[in-house]
Amino acid sequence: MAPKTMFAKIWDEHVIDDFGDGVCLLHIDRHLLHDLNGSRGLLELKRRGIPVHNPELTFATPDHGVSSAPGRVGMNANGTELLESLRRETTDAGIRIFDLNQPGQGIVHVIGPELGLSLPGALIACGDSHTCTHGGIGALAFGIGTSEMGHVLATQSLVQRRPKTMRVTFNGKPAPHVLPKDLILHLIGQIGAAGGTGYAIEYAGEAIRAMGVEGRLTVCNLSIELGAKIGFVAPDQTTFDYVAGRRFAPSGPLWDAALAHWRTLPSDPDAVFDQEVVVDAAAVAPQITWGTSPEQVLGVDGMIPDPAAEPDPSRRSAMQAALDYMGLAAGTAIAGTPIDWVFIGSCTNSRLSDLRDAARAVGGRTVAAGVNAWVVPGSETVRRDAEREGLDRIFTDAGFQWREAGCSMCLAANGETVPPGQRSVSTSNRNFVGRQGPQARTHLASPTTAVAAALTGRISDIRQLGR
Amino acid sequence: MQSFTILTSVAAPLLRNNIDTDTIIAIHRQVGTNIRGKLGQWCLGSLRYRPDGTEDPDFVLNRAPFRGASIVLAGQNFGCGSSREGAVWALQEYGVSCVIAPSFGDIFFNNCFQNGLLPVVLPEPTVIALAAEAQTGAAVTIDLVDTVVVAPSGQRYPFTVEARRRTALLKGLDEIGTTLAEAGRITSFQTRDAAARPWIYHIGEAS
Ligand code: SF4
Numbered sequence A: 001m002a003p004k005t006m007f008a009k010i011w012d013e014h015v016i017d018d019f020g021d022g023v024c025l026l027h028i029d030r031h032l033l034h035d036l037n038g039s040r041g042l043l044e045l046k047r048r049g050i051p052v053h054n055p056e057l058t059f060a061t062p063d064h065g066v067s068s069a070p071g072r073v074g075m076n077a078n079g080t081e082l083l084e085s086l087r088r089e090t091t092d093a094g095i096r097i098f099d100l101n102q103p104g105q106g107i108v109h110v111i112g113p114e115l116g117l118s119l120p121g122a123l124i125a126c127g128d129s130h131t132c133t134h135g136g137i138g139a140l141a142f143g144i145g146t147s148e149m150g151h152v153l154a155t156q157s158l159v160q161r162r163p164k165t166m167r168v169t170f171n172g173k174p175a176p177h178v179l180p181k182d183l184i185l186h187l188i189g190q191i192g193a194a195g196g197t198g199y200a201i202e203y204a205g206e207a208i209r210a211m212g213v214e215g216r217l218t219v220c221n222l223s224i225e226l227g228a229k230i231g232f233v234a235p236d237q238t239t240f241d242y243v244a245g246r247r248f249a250p251s252g253p254l255w256d257a258a259l260a261h262w263r264t265l266p267s268d269p270d271a272v273f274d275q276e277v278v279v280d281a282a283a284v285a286p287q288i289t290w291g292t293s294p295e296q297v298l299g300v301d302g303m304i305p306d307p308a309a310e311p312d313p314s315r316r317s318a319m320q321a322a323l324d325y326m327g328l329a330a331g332t333a334i335a336g337t338p339i340d341w342v343f344i345g346s347c348t349n350s351r352l353s354d355l356r357d358a359a360r361a362v363g364g365r366t367v368a369a370g371v372n373a374w375v376v377p378g379s380e381t382v383r384r385d386a387e388r389e390g391l392d393r394i395f396t397d398a399g400f401q402w403r404e405a406g407c408s409m410c411l412a413a414n415g416e417t418v419p420p421g422q423r424s425v426s427t428s429n430r431n432f433v434g435r436q437g438p439q440a441r442t443h444l445a446s447p448t449t450a451v452a453a454a455l456t457g458r459i460s461d462i463r464q465l466g467r
Numbered sequence B: 001m002q003s004f005t006i007l008t009s010v011a012a013p014l015l016r017n018n019i020d021t022d023t024i025i026a027i028h029r030q031v032g033t034n035i036r037g038k039l040g041q042w043c044l045g046s047l048r049y050r051p052d053g054t055e056d057p058d059f060v061l062n063r064a065p066f067r068g069a070s071i072v073l074a075g076q077n078f079g080c081g082s083s084r085e086g087a088v089w090a091l092q093e094y095g096v097s098c099v100i101a102p103s104f105g106d107i108f109f110n111n112c113f114q115n116g117l118l119p120v121v122l123p124e125p126t127v128i129a130l131a132a133e134a135q136t137g138a139a140v141t142i143d144l145v146d147t148v149v150v151a152p153s154g155q156r157y158p159f160t161v162e163a164r165r166r167t168a169l170l171k172g173l174d175e176i177g178t179t180l181a182e183a184g185r186i187t188s189f190q191t192r193d194a195a196a197r198p199w200i201y202h203i204g205e206a207s
Helices: A006-013 A038-048 A077-093 A108-115 A129-137 A146-155 A180-191 A213-226 A237-243 A252-262 A313-326 A352-362 A380-389 A391-398 A447-456 B086-094 B106-115 B124-134 B163-171 B175-180 B184-196
Strands: A015-018 A023-027 A030-034 A058-061 A123-126 A140-143 A157-161 A164-171 A199-204 A230-233 A275-280 A287-289 A297-299 A341-344 A372-375 A423-426 A441-444 B006-009 B011-014 B071-074 B098-101 B118-121 B140-143 B148-150 B156-158
Touching (some): A006 A015, A006 A199, A006 A230, A030 A077, A030 A146, A058 A108, A108 A129, A108 A213, A123 A129, A123 A146, A129 A140, A129 A230, A140 B106, A146 A157, A157 B175, A180 A297, A213 A230, A213 A237, A341 A352, A341 A447, A352 A391, A423 A447, B071 B124, B086 B106
Parallel strands (some): A030 A123, A341 A372, A341 A423, B011 B071
Antiparallel strands (some): A287 A297, B140 B148
16 A cells, blocks of 8 residues: 555545545534624524534534633733623534533633544644644644534534645754744744645644644644644644543543544655645744744744845835834844733743743743733632642732633734734734734743743843743 | 634735734723623724824724724734633624734634634735735735635635534534534543543642
8 A cells, every 4th residue: 555644544434425626524522602603604504504413523612702801800802702602602502512610621722632522543624724723633624614514513524725735844853942832933034934835734743742732733733823723743642641531532342443533644755745745843942923923933042133134026015014113123133022911821831831831941030110011810629730740829929910711812802902003922822913902012922932921021132031 | 603704895904013902902991791792993093093092094004995804914923922712802803804914912812713814824925915905995805715815817826624623614614513513522532531541630739
């Protein structure tokens, strides 16, 4: 048999019908809903009188619109409306919802792996572009729009065009203070925000194998910022140890059968990819974005690039527009730029390991005067686990706000915005114009680089701060 | 779904790369359960309006004859970013029925087909050449029957669309209805698959 990629193995296993031209009807193993648009899909089905095909394979949680304020006081009207309609429509359809204050609630891409709903080899869809995150567990997972959501609800399947395959190999061992977030931001800087468009990306290499599952979820999370709607890591013993014993993971004989299958999933040694990219992980510095696209990124010790040096006119004008929006001057060091906000959270970096990294970086110091620094755990379970370890106290003692689980300031759909003109260092995944609020200026970074900014009130190099 | 056959319109050149879905429609314009019909005025809002809310007269869609153009010529990776279908709805509500670009965000690309907005992929030099011609306000024709873009000069640029999607667009077919018409395939797949991968279908909760 010809050697196969992991992508091809999983894709082929899910084909219900092949329409030619690479377009297939695929089975969806898990469908996740959230408050921003989940009820929209369900209402549309209801309007058409179509029942949900497999409510037992569908799970919901509120995350985007909910307040992250302690006790969730002051939920805005939009958030309340979205929450109530999600509750009502999932109940009507017989879909399980993990509601506020229950273990299981949280950012949809945090809870899937955490609950053992997202499994290696599974095909997962959710009405959110960062669904690629679940690839960190060895799943093929991708974001869909509202119409496609209706299609999954009605048929537990989707019509999709087969993407090309790319393998990104991270060789070597990252230097101290260089986190998974830095590796993936560096890659986006290298190949661009369109570098992965049309591809499903397999992340491989020594640095990925040495990484925990939570770090792999972070790497896969930013696949969509490369333009790739799918990114994944082959499952290995690290994955199996992570999945075993989770709340909805298979157990007993089902676990044994699943495990035997999962071991067959990795790409065959001679499998051929449409494109290969190799990154020297050992040479990557802590990263920070300077512009309004994740590809506008540099080492935290670097100089803000000069559009005048860019030969391509459309790229040059995009660079200038980004600098104007961000209020930065070309040719100056990015380090030392004063900041107003720090946000540690989002489906990129809000898991327990992220919060541990951040707490360690705090190292008993305090948040600089005038900086608003928030820590928003990714799920109710992460919040409780972190509190059990005393991480919340480390943050609050230092002057951070410790908040309730949700998306919060990542996209500010719940009204938690960075005020116009203010500058934020954020562990989230998008620095688009207006992403954290109208006229807000966002710099993407790892949790420890965000802590360094909070402690100094400036963009700072965590390597010089110690810890 | 709207059907799409042949469209002739002025084409607005908007050649920057990576125009993301948040730029196409800001999140605070699309939170809520009832947003349809209200998005057109905010389409590409951060480009059309200045921070004080007034129109930016330099922006292409605020200039004659491009105001209300039904075709947009864009740079690489148009519609990258979020999965929010609001980006497609906003373009349609503004009046755009076709975007021509060297590449598209993958999720946005699929969302277009769900709504009858045609995304046409042409090589970058072709898009640039088209934009140079369209700059005068001369009309461009998109013919989905013959899968060809006709420039004002008469130059013809063929493009490809998967056969199934082309048929659906030409006829305005609804994908859910089409799939449900043969729902038996899905249940028989699930029966077979549940024997091979039972852990996908039997979701127990650990106590
Ligand atoms: S945390 Fe941010 S990126 Fe992730 S799902 Fe929520 S809004 Fe989207």
